[in-house]
Amino acid sequence: MLTVKEVYEVVNGFAPFASQESWDNSGLLVGSMTQPADRILTTLDISEEVIAQAVQQQVQLIVAHHPVIFSPLKALPQNSPVYQLAAHGIAAICVHTPLDMSPVGLNAYAHGLLAEPLALENAQSVLEPSWTDGRGFGWIDTSTRTWTPQALAQVLEKTFGTVRYSAKETPIRKIAYCSGSAASMLELAVAKGCDALITGDIKHDRWYAAEFENIALFDCGHYGTERFAAEILAQRLRDAFPAAQVTANAGDDPAKIFIGDEKA
Known part of the structure; x- marks a missing residue:
């Protein structure tokens, strides 16, 4: 059984968490190092779409670029992505500025x-x-x-x-x-x-x-220049853990541009 800790150590090898900026919040943000991680989803942001996919595919760990917890949480409503991850037993590793600098x-x-x-x-x-x-x-x-x-x-x-x-x-x-x-x-x-x-x-x-x-x-665009994070992370984890199920999904750009009568 692959564990979250093993995945964390591989990510730390190519994007050291110690290199993160003082204002950043990279690391294991949801779950435990001992949780299983045989099914992994990599992404840019932990969005509603990504969580729904993770639940449907019984993903055990999401590895994302942007932190799912950035500012201190003062409440945890049911529509919070952190609440939803915890409720479904899905761990989350986020690697923000370390991946920028790697x-x-x-x-x-x-x-x-x-x-x-x-x-x-x-x-x-x-x-x-x-x-x-x-x-x-x-x-x-x-x-x-x-x-x-x-x-x-x-x-x-x-x-x-x-x-x-x-x-x-x-x-x-x-x-x-x-x-x-x-x-x-x-x-x-x-x-x-x-x-x-x-x-x-x-x-x-x-x-x-x-x-x-x-x-x-x-x-x-922020999304335009960083959507590649999902595939970068997925490829590194596939190379490290050939037996694991690793899926990449950058998600959609949450902002649309209106051109004429159609959305671009």
């Missing part, structure tokens, strides 16, 4: 996706070093060609889905990238000589800041 995690995976279509030199450096060994958030790399914002947006749309981008024309060679929500790193990218920052969840004021800094900004 050499085989989200940002590294995105670099692999973008290296060829963006003609990157594959000489990336870390955008924001955070941990003692130099690993951190995002990356910086240089393209062998010069891009316009429109041309770069076309490539990003094919990779991530819907993309918003700066209207200001500026030539792009040196590119910064960070999955999730990293518009706060705009000034850092500028200081490091970048021509563009690709991330998600960009607030209104950041677009104007980018104009003044003469840097192109691309919003590929």
